[in-house]
Amino acid sequence: MKHLVVVAHPAEDSFTLGLVRTYTDELERLGHTQRTCDLYRVGFNPALSAHELMPVSAGHPACADVAQAQDEIRAADVLTVFYPLWWMSMPAMMKGYVDRVFARGFAYESSQGIVHGLLGGKKALMVTCSGAPLPLLVKSGNWNAVQVLQDTHVFRSAGFELIEHLHFDEIVPSLPEAVAAQHMERIRACARQHF
Template sequence: MKHLVVVAHPVEDSFTMGLMRAYTNELEKLGHTQRTCDLYRIGFNPALTPRELMPASAREPVCVDVALAQDEIGAADVIALIYPLWWMSMPAMMKGYIDRVFARGFAYESSQGVVHGLLGGKKAVLITCSGAPLPLLVKSGNWNAVQVLQDTHIFRSTGFELIDHLHFDEIAPSLPESAAAQHMERIRSFARQHFYGS
């Protein structure tokens, strides 16, 4: 299978980036091909332009960076997004990627408020982390909001089959090395669980 892994974290040796490396290495060990799109390192511009909001029939051709990103999605069987939750949402860099790349006419069409996804036949995986414990997020209703806005509203509504949303909680700068190692094994196991023999 062909995987596109999109990751957003400004610090290259962060826990988030470590998750990305463990995940992509395991995919390759399983015999899959993967392409990593590291939004910060490539300098992706997250700012949606006025012309990108024009109807497809009225605007000029898609910007080169967006066209490349859409081609990468088109070529992939599975897309994985890896990012930390900041203020219970994705980083602005990742949100800008979604705003610009998951555009009307490419990822969806809508009529009278009803969205029709255009990316059917593809699978998606979400991998997130937070400082807050997951039980606290669930109890407060924040986790439900994440699932509604990110899992359902973005990915399922554009046609993806969302395989899973893997979340790592209580991630802090003081995270012991032993705990970090357990988390890295967890994401490798996740890759084996979903993609062994695929």
């Protein structure tokens, strides 16, 4: 299978980027091909312009970086996204990627308020991290909000089959090495389970 891995974290030595490296190494060990798009390292521009609100047409092509990102999604069987939850949402860099790349006519169409996803036949996997414990997020209702907005409204609405939303909680700067190692095994196991 062909995998596109998109990650948004500003620190190259972050736990999130460590998960990405472990996951992609496991995919390759399993015989899959993957391309990683590290939004911060490639300098992706997350700002949606007024020009991009216009429908894409022969006389109004997509911006080059968006067209390339859309081609990468078209070529992939699986899209995996990695990002930390900040204020219970994706970082601005990832939100900008979604705003610009998951455009009308590419990721969805809508009529009379009903959205029809155009990326059916593709799988998606979400991997998120938070400092807060997951049981606290569930109890407060915040986790439900994440699932409705990000899992359902973004990825499922675009037509993806969301195969899992894997969340790593209590990720703090002083994370013990043994706990980090257990998490790295979880991400390897996730790759083996699904692919």
